[in-house]
Amino acid sequence: MAEAKRVERPLSPHLQIYRWQIPMLTSILTRITGHALYAGFFLAVWWLLAAAISPEYFDFVNWLATSWIGILVWVGSAWAMWFHYLTGLRHLYYDAGKGLDVPTAEKLGWACLIGSVVLTALTVLLVAM
Amino acid sequence: MRYLTDRKRAEGKGSGHAGTEDHWFMTVSAVGLAFLVPVWMYIFGKALGQDHATVVATFGRPFPAIVTGLLLIVGMRHFASGATMMIEDYLRGTARKMAIIGVICLSWATAAAGLFALVKIAL
Numbered sequence: 001m002a003e004a005k006r007v008e009r010p011l012s013p014h015l016q017i018y019r020w021q022i023p024m025l026t027s028i029l030t031r032i033t034g035h036a037l038y039a040g041f042f043l044a045v046w047w048l049l050a051a052a053i054s055p056e057y058f059d060f061v062n063w064l065a066t067s068w069i070g071i072l073v074w075v076g077s078a079w080a081m082w083f084h085y086l087t088g089l090r091h092l093y094y095d096a097g098k099g100l101d102v103p104t105a106e107k108l109g110w111a112c113l114i115g116s117v118v119l120t121a122l123t124v125l126l127v128a129m
Numbered sequence: 130m131r132y133l134t135d136r137k138r139a140e141g142k143g144s145g146h147a148g149t150e151d152h153w154f155m156t157v158s159a160v161g162l163a164f165l166v167p168v169w170m171y172i173f174g175k176a177l178g179q180d181h182a183t184v185v186a187t188f189g190r191p192f193p194a195i196v197t198g199l200l201l202i203v204g205m206r207h208f209a210s211g212a213t214m215m216i217e218d219y220l221r222g223t224a225r226k227m228a229i230i231g232v233i234c235l236s237w238a239t240a241a242a243g244l245f246a247l248v249k250i251a252l
Contacts, residue, residue, distance in 0.1 A: 035208075045239055047177075049245070049246040
């Protein structure tokens, strides 16, 4: 009975329907970076655990952590961290009921995108020096 | 006639049936992490690439050890909660339950491994 009458219902808007815009892109990136950060966290914990276990084991993990793959993970994690950090602060600002109008939200999104790149560059510089 | 007041019926509800508890936890941990993360990134960044003795000496000092310990617990609780939220959005039924249990176990295990390392380095 439930299947007796099939009606063509309008589909509610979703990712493939919406036109891409900055608040939407930065919102999705917040979720992606938050979860991707686990990789950096895992490598850092492994590295620390190796330091606690033995100098020989540390040498192996440290070699991996300072190889080009390791560096890629750290720089990627630094960017993900700063992006997630800035959008997290933005979330707190939104929660206070502020910055929710479209022009401000667009500006805040750009601030998160540009700010994360700048902060990542500064972090790499500070750490490498 | 309904004997329950509107407030009583709303209590403990919401889409996650947990009210605003999770949201509030994420707010508090986010503020905590806002302080912990930059400090830890500096400590870790400076220690990375050093030899074994320097790394052990760094994380054996009180301040780096306490910041790392706090980051492990607060960071992994924040991650577990965020990952649970994502799983609740995309998975249903048994797969959802298994994924949530898995992610909570993974975050506790990661935090425990890091804390063990800190204790072993400190002793």
